[in-house]
Amino acid sequence: MRIVVGIxxxxxxxxxxxxxxxxxxAGHEVRCAATEHALxxxxxxxxxxxxxxxxxxxxxxSGRTEHISLKDWGEMLVVAPATANIIGKVAxxxxxxxxxxxxxAFSGKPVIMAPAMNCEMWAHxxxxxxxxxxxxxxxxxxxxxxxxxxxxxxxxxxxxxxxxIASAVCATTRSQRLAGQRWLVTAGPTYERIDSVRFIGNYSxxxxxxxxxxxxxxxxxxxxxxxxxxxxxxxTFHETSLRQHIHITSVESARExxxxxxEAFPQCNGAILSAAVADYRPSECADHKLKKNGxxxxxxxxxxxxxxxxxxxxxxxxxxxxxxxxxxxxxxxxNAQRKLEKKNLDYIVLNSxxxxxxxxxxxxNKVTIIGRDGSHKExxxxxxxxxxxxxINTVTS
Ligand code: CTP
Numbered sequence: 110m111r112i113v114v115g116i117x118x119x120x121x122x123x124x125x126x127x128x129x130x131x132x133x134x135a136g137h138e139v140r141c142a143a144t145e146h147a148l149x150x151x152x153x154x155x156x157x158x159x160x161x162x163x164x165x166x167x168x169x170x171s172g173r174t175e176h177i178s179l180k181d182w183g184e185m186l187v188v189a190p191a192t193a194n195i196i197g198k199v200a201x202x203x204x205x206x207x208x209x210x211x212x213x214a215f216s217g218k219p220v221i222m223a224p225a226m227n228c229e230m231w232a233h234x235x236x237x238x239x240x241x242x243x244x245x246x247x248x249x250x251x252x253x254x255x256x257x258x259x260x261x262x263x264x265x266x267x268x269x270x271x272x273x274i275a276s277a278v279c280a281t282t283r284s285q286r287l288a289g290q291r292w293l294v295t296a297g298p299t300y301e302r303i304d305s306v307r308f309i310g311n312y313s314x315x316x317x318x319x320x321x322x323x324x325x326x327x328x329x330x331x332x333x334x335x336x337x338x339x340x341x342x343x344x345t346f347h348e349t350s351l352r353q354h355i356h357i358t359s360v361e362s363a364r365e366x367x368x369x370x371x372e373a374f375p376q377c378n379g380a381i382l383s384a385a386v387a388d389y390r391p392s393e394c395a396d397h398k399l400k401k402n403g404x405x406x407x408x409x410x411x412x413x414x415x416x417x418x419x420x421x422x423x424x425x426x427x428x429x430x431x432x433x434x435x436x437x438x439x440x441x442x443x444n445a446q447r448k449l450e451k452k453n454l455d456y457i458v459l460n461s462x463x464x465x466x467x468x469x470x471x472x473x474n475k476v477t478i479i480g481r482d483g484s485h486k487e488x489x490x491x492x493x494x495x496x497x498x499x500x501i502n503t504v505t506s
Contacts, residue, residue: 110137110138110184110185110282111137111138111139111140111182111183111184111185112132112137112138112139112140112183112184112185112186112187112278113139113140113141113142113179113182113183113185113186113187113211113215114128114129114132114139114140114141114142114160114187114188114189115141115142115143115186115187115188115189115191115195115208115211115212116141116142116143116144116147116151116156116188116189116190116208117143117144117146117147117188117190117191117192117194117195117208118144118145118146118147118149118150118192118194119147119150119190119192119225119226119268120150120225120259121189121190121223121225121259121267121268122143122147122150122151122190123150123151124189124190124268124270124271125141125147125151125156125189125190126151126155126156126159127271128187128189128271128274128275129141129156129159129160130159131271131272131275132187132275132278133159133160133161134347135275135278135279135347135348136347137278137282139160139161139162140160140162140163140165140179140182140183141156141157141160141162141164141165142164142165142166142179142207142208142211143156143164143165143166143207143208144166144195144206144207144208144209145166145206146192147166148166153166165179165207165211166207166208167207168206168207168210177214179211180211180214180215180218183215183218184218184219185218185219185220185221185278185281185282186211186212186215186218186219186220186221187220187221187222187223187274187278188208188212188220188221188222188223189221189222189223189225189251189268189269189271189274190223190224190225190268191222191223191224191225192224192225192226193224193226193230193231193233193236193239195208195209195212195222196222196224196236196239196240196243197235197236197239198212199212199213199239199243199248200238200239200242200243219247219249219281220247220248220249221248221249221250221251221274221277221278221281222243222248222249222250222251223250223251223252223253223268223269223274224240224250224252224253224266224268225252225253225266225267225268226253226266227258227260227262227264227266228258228262228263228264228265228266229264230266231253231264231265231266232265249277249281251269251273251274251277252267252268252269252273252274253265253266253267253268253269254267254268254269254270255267272349275348275349276348276349276350277350279348279349279350279351280350283326283327283329283350283351284327284328284329285329286328286329286505287325287328287329287330287505288329288330289329290329290330290331290378290379291330291331291332291333291376291377291378292325292330292331292332292333292377292378292379292380292381293332293333293335293370293373293374293377293379293380293381294318294321294322294325294332294333294334294335294380294381294382294383295318295334295335295336295337295366295370295380295381295382295383295384295386295417296315296317296318296319296321296322296334296335296336296337296339296341296383296384297313297314297315297318297336297337297338297339297341297384297385298310298311298312298313298315298337298338298339298384298385298387299337299338299360299361299362299363299365299366299384299385299386299387299414300337300338300361300362300387301362301363301387301389301390301391301414302361302362302390302391302394303391303394303395303399303409304394304395304396304397304398304399305395305396305397305398306398307398307399309387309389309390309391310338310387311385311387311469312385312469313337313339313384313385313469314339314340314341314469315336315337315339315341316341316472316493317383317434317474317493317496317497318334318336318381318383318384319334319336319339319341319345319346320493320494320496320497321381321383321497321500321501322334322346322355323346323347323348323351323355323494323497324494324497324498324500324501325381325501326346326351326354326355327348327351328501328505330354330378331354331356332354332355332356333356333358333373333377334355334356334357334358335358335360335366335369335370335373335384336357336358336359336360336384337360337361337366337384337385337386338359338361342357343355343357347494358373362387362390362414363386363387363390363414363415363417364390364414364415366384366386366417367414367415367417367420370382370417370421371417371420371421371424374421374424374429375424377429378428378429378430379429379430379431379432379504379505380421380429380430380431380432381432381500381504382417382418382421382431382432382433382434383434383458384417385436385469386414386416386417387414388413388414389411389412389413389414390411390412390414391409391410391411391412392410392411392412393410416452418431418433418452418454419451419452419453422452422453422454423453425453430455430456430504430505431452431453431454431455431456432454432455432456432457432458432500432504433448433449433452433454433456433457433458434457434458434459434460435448435457435458435459435460436460436462437459437460437462438462441459441461441477442459442477442479445457445459445477445479446479449479449481450481454481455480455481455504456478456479456480456481456503456504457478457479458476458477458478458479458500459476459477459478459479460474460475460476461475461476461477464490466490467490472492472493473490473491473492473493474488474490474491474492474493474496475488475489475490475491475496476488476496476499476500478499478500478503478504480503484503486499486503
């Protein structure tokens with residue numbers, strides 16, 4: 110989304126560059142507009158550097174009608190910090206500088222304000238009346254919060270933290286395309302216990318599965334994420350507001366993942382199984398640490414784990430979409446196609462092992478998405494977030 114960040118003259122303006130950075134990290138394009146007073150607290154160079162675009166601060170800069178082009182460019186306007194002054198100006202329809210002019214011109218599109226001021230000012234009936242008026246026009250307020258203020262006193266007036274403002278922005282921009290849908294995602298490796306301190310595992314990081322869960326939530330879905338052991342957690346999701354829509358169940362073994370996934374699947378519109386499930390587990394798990402037995406070698410008997418994907422393929426209704434992953438080294442497409450048919454899938458995502466930067470542990474991936482309907486989509490080398498977006502768009506369209 111294209112977001113204009115408006116900055117007014119309060120000490121909290123020093124936090125505006127961090128807000129811009131967070132919004133850009135979440136994938137938004139950002140331009141800044143600042144009042145003259147804001148530039149007493151944060152410099153033009155800083156704002157232009159973090160946003161990567163020229164700052165809009167002068168209404169009369171050589172014949173420009175920037176408030177018009179910027180209002181056409183921007184899809185959302187976030188004012189942080191918003192002083193009592195800018196709130197009062199908007200409430201009264203005053204447009205006497207760059208930002209207030211932009212605010213009045215920015216009608217019909219979402220506006221978020223993060224007020225910041227001294228607590229007595231915030232409590233003043235004029236400010237409270239103005240805030241209520243702005244809210245009644247659909248302007249969303251984030252904060253202010255209670256805490257120590259720059260003037261040395263404590264009270265309500267602190268600007269909400271940049272994370273909270275970015276989170277409110279993302280909540281407003283969340284697509285509703287998959288609203289009302291629930292999807293199951295499996296992620297990460299499984300650990301199969303040998304004894305009380307050892308296991309059989311693999312190098313899967315879980316990054317692809319976590320990126321898929323976030324991409325689904327971003328499109329409006331509720332997500333059941335069943336994950337094997339990984340260092341990733343809800344904290345990993347770039348957009349904090351999406352965390353409440355991703356329900357994480359942590360498991361260790363293939364059998365635990367099987368139980369969690371088969372229980373969740375009937376309530377889901379679809380499932381994407383990206384976990385690297387161990388095909389076999391030790392037939393027995395010792396409840397103590399196994400000692401060296403004195404001989405040169407050791408035999409470990411393995412038994413097969415249940416195939417979660419094939420089980421869901423057998424239970425799938427016509428209304429459900431099932432997507433599996435395949436990691437092949439030779440006859441890649443033919444093997445993936447065979448797996449798609451055998452496990453009754455709608456799509457299979459073929460992971461390339463031949464391409465540098467694709468596969469386990471890394472942040473990038475390159476995939477081919479093969480559909481039951483014969484469709485075939487090949488991606489370039491992309492970040493796992495971008496690959497996740499491509500997969501979600503393909504399998505939910
Ligand atoms: N899968 C699963 N349960 C298993 C094994 C795999 O759900 N017990 C899923 C994976 O999450 C992935 C797909 O099945 O979506 C991978 O299929 P699989 O046949 O296991 O691939 P490979 O392990 O590569 O199979 P093979 O060894 O037969 O090539």
